Structures are given as structure tokens and as C-alpha cells.
Amino acid sequence: MPKLHVEATINDEPAEFLCDPHETLLSALRNGLGLTGTKEGCSTGDCGACSVIVDGRLVPACLVLAPEAQGRTITTIEGLSSGDALHPLQQKFLEHAALQCGVCTPGFIVAAAALLDAKPNPTEEETRFWLAGNLCRCTGYDKIIRAVLDTAAHNRESAV
């Protein structure tokens, strides 16, 4: 089976890659493009570790076929920081110690970025529901929720 040629916009840059027809977007990002920030967890859409944003929608990259990316706009964890400056969510995750082993962290931060994009002022309950598809076996979630809510508060102060 010949490889398929796919062109997409990834983290604001034009990108192209070759993939198998049945390959996942997760595999194409990690193995084809070297964007290993997006993690593979369960591979069945249950854990959120591979969360990416495709055309403005939060999706599990393990349940998207790589050829589906043709012409789409994709944001991965690598696209959130600007140069050496961390994204506010990344900074707040550090300040709140919202990670331990770190495997779930890129998925949480991408999912939280999608939340704050859709809802800049989420309640704690909205935040917990939105992030319910991201599993963390270390932190007990509380520090993650605090980091996200603090980022939202910080963004609002910065916007004034």
C-alpha cells in the first residue's frame, strides 16, 4: 500500500508528512513529524493523553486517522509556548505543582487551553467536567484544577 501525502497547518506552520492509510494522527505526529509532546496512553480514546486541537475542536489524536488531517489546522502541545516563553497554563502548572510523572500533562494542558478558549471564565465544576476525559494517576486532579482556574484568573487580569 503506497503512503499517502498529507498537507496540514500544524502549530501555525505549513507541514507535510507521509502516512499509511490506517495510521493514526497520533502516530503521524510522533513518528512522522517528531512531535513527541503528544503522548500515547490508552490508544482507545479513554485517557486524553493524546489530546490535540483540530480546526478548533479538542480531539483524541489516537482516534483520528492521519489522512483526515489533510487541509486541517492542528495545535499540539508544542504550539502553545512562544519561543522560550511558556504558555500561561504551563507556567501555572509549574507554580501549582500540577504534575508528577508528566505523561498526562501535555494532554491536560492542550485540553485546558481548548477550555479557556471556549470559556475564558469557567467555574470549577465546568473545568472538572471538561477535563473528565483526561486521566492522571499521580496528582489527584486538585492541583491541576487549581492551576487551570488560576490561569483563567491570570488571563482575565492581563486582559484588563
Add this chain to the structure above:
Amino acid sequence: MLATRYEAPRSVAEAVRLMAADPAARVLAGGTDLLVQFKTGVRRPSAFVDVKRIPELIDITIDADGLRLGAATPACVITEHVELRRLWPGLVEAVHLIGSTQIQGRGSVGGNLCNASPAADTTCALIVNRAECVIVGPGGERTIAVERFSIAPGRTVLERGELLVAIRVPRPAARTSDAYLRLIPRSEMDIAVAGAAVSVTLDADGVCTAARVAIGAVAPTALVVPDAAKALVGSTLDDAALKRAAEASSAAARPIDDKRGTTEYRRTIAGVLTRRAASIAASRARR
């Protein structure tokens, strides 16, 4: 080595041609069931026919006749749709129950129907709203009531080359509303142990003039429960009528025993959920 093709047709006609030419091809909508089945070896399609590049499959239109929901429209687009939420709150809450934010970004109502799980959350809510499946195949278009679409767990009426393109739901009459409830052992993101949807129409005095009741996860396919509807019609949805409807649903249920619930438990819960959903639908219809 796998030899799976990827196809992204731009029209329904092209998709039907691809599906008719290759009986081992599978339609790819959100992929939240199909790609899991593919990875676990349950399904090995010869081709993924991605229908999300076909505009009418990812489109929502609401007009005087009602709703036309493109079969592959992702759940997040449905749950954000203000008019859809206003007209069919029960249907939208059923859609909203399926999976995480990430899954909502991919999964579709058409996919939920085609996967044909007895526990599919959208099925009952569609049935009580008299929804129809619009199917296009090599022989043209046909429509079939949602309650007749799934014929067994994992099986539908779709024949070779046929594609579920849309779900049509008639516009609800005045003072009509719906509700869907399911029971799961956790607070979120699980498969229904039992589910129930109810739609009621009230007159100006609050008397129920029409009702539909459907229960899920308690039989090989979702069940319409005419006796439960009959118990509601003519009443003001008082406790006695709700109790009779609950009993009718429990009597109609023919659940299996499995790790998620016993036969007895599911039968009882089908009734409890019917009563509660009828009560919620009625309070919405009164507004």
C-alpha cells in the same frame, strides 16, 4: 501487512459508489467506535470511507418541518446549537452524555446509530421524537423510523452500498418536550445499565394529549413502550400516572444479566428512569 485504503468522498453519490463496490469497506464518521474496533482487531475493514468531507453529512438545518441532522455531525456541534437545545432538550442531553470532551469532538449521532449498541444513548431520545433515518444507497433514498434501524446488537438494516446520511426529526407540537435519563455506576462516561426517554405533549390545562416512551440497554435493541405512553395520555402526569408508566416500562424490559446489572435491577431501573424522565419532560413542556 494490512491493506486498508482511506477514501474521502466529497458527495453522497461518490460515497455510495465506494461502499457498493467494496462490501468490506466501512464508513468512518467520528471513529470513536470504529477505530477502537479496528485497533482491537474486532473489525478489519478493507477501506475507511471518511464521510466528513460531504457537506450534508456534517450539517444541521432546522426549518418549519423540523430538524435535518447530518449523520456525521460531531456531538460538540449539536450540544452548542441553541435552537436544537431549545426544541429537543432531551435529545441534546442524550448526545451530551456520550464520552468526554475529546469524544464529543468526534462522535456523531449517525455513528451512534450505526454502531447499534443496545445501550446507545441517542437511540431512545430519537425514537420518542419520532426521528427517521435517511438512507441513500445504489437504489436511491429511503427513510426508516429509528426504532426499526437497529435489528440486533451491532446490526442495522443498512444493506450493501447503503449510507446513513441524515436523521430527520419532525418539529415538536406546542407544549411538547422530551427528556432522557440513563443509569451508570459512575458519575460520568460509562455505558448505560438502563436508559429511558420520554416525550410528552400537554394541552393548555396541563393534560397529556400525546406521549412516547422508549427504553434502552434492556433488550437487544431499544424498545418503544406503547403501554407506558398510554398510561401518561389523559393524565396530568400525576404520581399515579407516572407509577403506571414505570410499571409498563419494567414489564416491557427484557434485559440480560451481566457484570453491569442483573435482570431484576435493570427491569426496576427502566421503570424508575421512565417515571423520572416523564416528570422532567412534563416540567419542560409546561414552560
